[in-house]
Amino acid sequence: MTTTLGYAVLGLLARRPHSGYEVAARMRTPIGYFWTASHAQIHGTLSKLVEAGLAAYTTEPGPGPYDKKMYTLTPAGRTELARWAASPPPAPQPRNxxxxxxxxxxxxxxxxxxxxxxxxxxxxxxxxxxxxxxxxxxxxxxxxxxxxxxxxxxxxxxxxxxxxxxxxxxxxxxxxxxxxxxxxxxxxx
Amino acid sequence: MTTTLGYAVLGLLARRPHSGYEVAARMRTPIGYFWTASHAQIHGTLSKLVEAGLAAYTTEPGPGPYDKKMYTLTPAGRTELARWAASPPPAPQPRNxxxxxxxxxxxxxxxxxxxxxxxxxxxxxxxxxxxxxxxxxxxxxxxxxxxxxxxxxxxxxxxxxxxxxxxxxxxxxxxxxxxxxxxxxxxxx
DNA sequence: CGTAACTATGTCGGCGTTGACATAGTGCGG
DNA sequence: CCGCACTATGTCAACGCCGACATAGTTACG
Structure with a gap:
């Protein structure tokens, strides 16, 4: 349904709402201990999650030229994340x-x-x-x-x-x- | 000087000469235990290694429409591989x-x-x-x-x-x- | 006799990922 | 008062990588 990074982001939203900036911070710590992503990737992933109906956002005025967006998990997102969490993972491609x-x-x-x-x-x-x-x-x-x-x-x-x-x-x-x-x-x- | 996959391939050539097909087989086992690549990637990498002077090949007639190429490590390739092997690795990006x-x-x-x-x-x-x-x-x-x-x-x-x-x-x-x-x-x- | 597996090399499109560039307000320390 | 760090979102080019497609001869099994 989405990429692995998408599930990492959904996992954060399942705990509490996050802005894109906060997601990027959490992707350094603690998610960074087992998955990493740059903020460039995260913004694109969040857009796709919203498009797929797995996440939603509300806009708040923020500093800088862009509005701040608070992302939350939708019921569909929660269902999909629970399904994925218990599905068998593909054999990892070792990179050491x-x-x-x-x-x-x-x-x-x-x-x-x-x-x-x-x-x-x-x-x-x-x-x-x-x-x-x-x-x-x-x-x-x-x-x-x-x-x-x-x-x-x-x-x-x-x-x-x-x-x-x-x-x-x-x-x-x-x-x-x-x-x-x-x-x-x-x-x- | 080259990509990580390039060094994996050089490591095979340091042991003995290989054809591209043999490199692909070794990239499944035993290199596949810590690094993986498809044959599509390997052919491109071998071309770049030759271009960079780290590997060389001799052509032999083979089955099929293409000649078989036996790749060997050049002295420059050996030096570069030895240098790389003892250089500090970058902190890995965890993907679990x-x-x-x-x-x-x-x-x-x-x-x-x-x-x-x-x-x-x-x-x-x-x-x-x-x-x-x-x-x-x-x-x-x-x-x-x-x-x-x-x-x-x-x-x-x-x-x-x-x-x-x-x-x-x-x-x-x-x-x-x-x-x-x-x-x-x-x-x- | 067909066909599957193996040897052998090559291209191509698409996706995930990275690093650089871009914009802009707030708060803090020198 | 200047500069730096932090908050905050976004684009873009380049590259690594994967799966699919393409070609074609030999060997072995049913």
Whole structure:
């Protein structure tokens, strides 16, 4: 019925009304943890959702040359989003630039690869830290226990992020340490 | 210097010469585990790599209306690929349709979501099984221990796949079991 | 004998996505 | 008072990518 980005936007509108600008902000955080889009794309997507009858808007005077538009989810949009959420997802097309680099790492200087891996480890540590803070905030208000609540849905996606970041870090550290041990024994021998 | 797909193709040519058709086959397996492309894309990419001096080809008569072209890596291609492999990757733009569904799962019938998760679990189990067979084949010939060998590079990417599939399965099972427990107590109560 | 699968390369339209450009009011700090 | 950041929406060109279409010889199975 619409694109994947369309469903991401509908998911925001299902929680509360948003302006296009607010949608763009949410597409950086927290949707950005599993889907991203620029504001250029979002404005076009919102227009198409309205055209398809899945969203509607009311106009308010805003700053700048354009009126502010507050978008809401229509009943049809809600039905369609619920249907989509439980439909089987297509097999994802993997796109992992990191693995492609490791696949070709045997051609490069091991020390340079180790430096690159150190950078990646730092990046993932940051991300994991952010996720763990969010989790602490959840747990402070009581761990979500009703699987039909919005709060539980947010929590479940957060746990996925924490799990995958941890696993990514585990593998990156193993690889870095293995490469470092090899280049050290090279330098020493 | 070229697109990410270009580096994926160069990575294959660094191992041995390939025809365009063979590149397309390798882009399904094993490169398909972390990067995918259709043959339409591959032919265009190969032309650009030749134009940029990173690859070269010799023509052989082949079946069908076109000559067969065997592509090889040039010295410039090898240098460029080695440079790229150790350069810091850009932060990936996350695209996880599964998480987007879970984010909106609170709108749907829990039993339908559980059925969808069961399908995903089966798919990931298959993938993990494939990876573990590949790993067994590696270990039968001795676990790769030279981090500068092509074999070690292949092995490292395989371990990443096994780790991430295991983690994905762990999370999917937790979510399914939690949702199932909730809808069971609903039906019973 | 037909036909399906495999080898082998190529074009084309359409869509999703990105980055740059464009416009303009409000509020804040130097 | 100047400039920057934020709110707010919009267009446009370019590119990556996908599915469909096109051509044609060999091999193998029923």
């Amino acid at each position: 630039e990191m693995l492609l680099r490791v696949y070709n790492g045997w051609l490069a200087d091991p020390a340079a690869v180790v430096a690159m891996l150190d950078g990646e480890i730092a990046r993932h540590r940051d991300t994991l830290g952010t996720y763990q803070e969010l989790r602490a905030a959840f747990d402070a208000n009581g761990t979500p226990d009703d699987p039909r609540s919005v709060r539980f849905a947010d929590y479940a996606t957060l746990l996925a992020g924490i799990g995958s970041e941890r696993e990514e870090l585990r593998w990156l550290k193993w690889l870095r340490d293995t490469l470092r041990a090899a280049s050290d024994s090279d330098g020493a021998g | 349709e599964m998480l987007l569904r879970v984010y909106n799962g609170w709108l749907a019938d829990p039993a339908a979501v559980v059925a969808m998760l069961d399908g995903e679990i089966a798919r990931h189990r298959d993938t993990l099984g494939t990876y573990q067979e590949l790993r067994a084949a590696f270990d039968a010939n001795g676990t790769p221990d030279d981090p500068r060998s092509v074999r070690f590079a292949d092995y490292a990417t395989l371990l990443a796949g096994i780790g991430s599939e295991r983690e994905e399965l762990r999370w999917l099972k937790w979510l399914r079991d939690t949702l199932r427990a909730a809808s069971d107590s609903d039906g019973a109560g």
